[in-house]
Amino acid sequence: MPYTAAKPDLVPSSEELRARIPGWGVDLDPADRPSVPRMRDPEPAPGAHWTLPEQQEERWPRERSIEHMRLTPAFGTSCPPKGLSGVIRKAAYARYSEARAAHWLLLMLGDRVDMVESAVTSALRGRPDNPITETGILSEPRRHGISSRFGRNRADVKHQWLDPVIVAGPWVLAGWGAVRAARRLRRGAA
């Protein structure tokens, strides 16, 4: 009881646990745990044969945090900024530090704009997104979508009806907007 100094008797004896659980207590001594989080004497990671790694080639002005003193020697090249999303991303990096909400909110906005731009670009290239195969929704019938969810005390089932609305909603709205715009154009032309 926390109301007196005595430690409540909550756990079995160490002997009992050692007998029941394979490996119980092998890392009881913190010295046996990989040292964490800091080593006292700095030393390079095994295998490193450089003091400062050589600089990776910068093929475009690489967006980077203004909290960095320089471009890091290595970096990913997976998604060069392009289009409007690229402009938004570059703005997020150019002005705001990681401490600023504006930095992250602009990056999120860039991500959403990138989604739309990419959907439109792939449609224009004749390879439109396929919401049936590409969302993985076909695993619902193949992986017991119904029996996996119901009668099983799952906390998330209560709001899963929202998922299709949130996933499909923007597409339905965009489609409706496109139809309306097309009609207005036709009416204007007539």
Add this chain to the structure above:
Amino acid sequence: MLRLDHGIGHTFGHEFVGVVHEVGPSVQHLKVGDKVMVPSNIFCGTCYFCARGLYSNSHNVNPNATAVGSIYGYSHTTGGYDGGQAEFVRVPFADVGPSLIPDWMSEDDAALLTDAVATGYFGAQLGDIVEGDVVVVLGAGPVGLFAAKSAWLMGAGRVIVIDHLDYRLAKARDFAHAETYNFAEHDDIVVLLKRLTEGLGADAVIDAVGAEADGNLLQHVTSAKLKMQGGSPVALNWAIDAARKGGTVSVVGAYGPLFSAVKFGDALNKGLTLRMNQCPVKRQWPRLFEHVRNGYLNPSEIITHRIPLEHIAEGYHMFSAKLDDCIKPIIVNDAA
């Protein structure tokens, strides 16, 4: 996955093993044909942080942010590197990151050691467990299962796992010898945990959920769905409230850089020690290899599915919607 700023065209995957197909001119320790396991973090090995063992916080690998190191296939915020769910992947700093897969180790065990096992063990380690501690693990996913199992290795006296998926709690009992509770069956999980500890609270609570926590409808929509918070802080807040005063909260669940409404005042007033990081995976390997070899950790026991690379979209949906009693799927590339 924290969908903050992925960039369309980014390849996912930060837990992978493979065969060396080509090496860069400066690589000295690996050759074509070697079978390797690659830690989830990309790290240089020699910066201020790497030299102090903080491999997950390397300063030479991520121009996009100083607050986080780099992780394969994890977002632009973690460096914009492509990940391993592809036929080929670029592995920077090949002389410090990858290890040869030992002869005696299965590829499945090796793959799980590249993140989930190491992170689970790390979570227990950050709990600063001493003999006889009551340890609560929030989340019975792969990381939570390994955290629960690792807590015993460090001498825990009692390990309690909380989740809402009964099949995962069953795994926590069999695989990790844990006591389990389904939070969906209890009004208030914090009160339950206090009752289980005679009002004291747990010595250490490990948050192995992170920003994907479900929470109430509002939290779910603003965080998990719309990503307006840096993640739902439900699991972290439960951890703060369920820990005993003076106890430790260890966080290995993933949270993003955006703000979340965390009950910091409770943590302050309870004198908690909060410890957290992305796991410096390779730091953990020598000890974890011993545990796997001795049979104290059997990582591949939690694998439930094998998904061919060409069916990956369905694999993601199954995993994220928790269909078919999925705990840990492995992506296989039969074409290679």
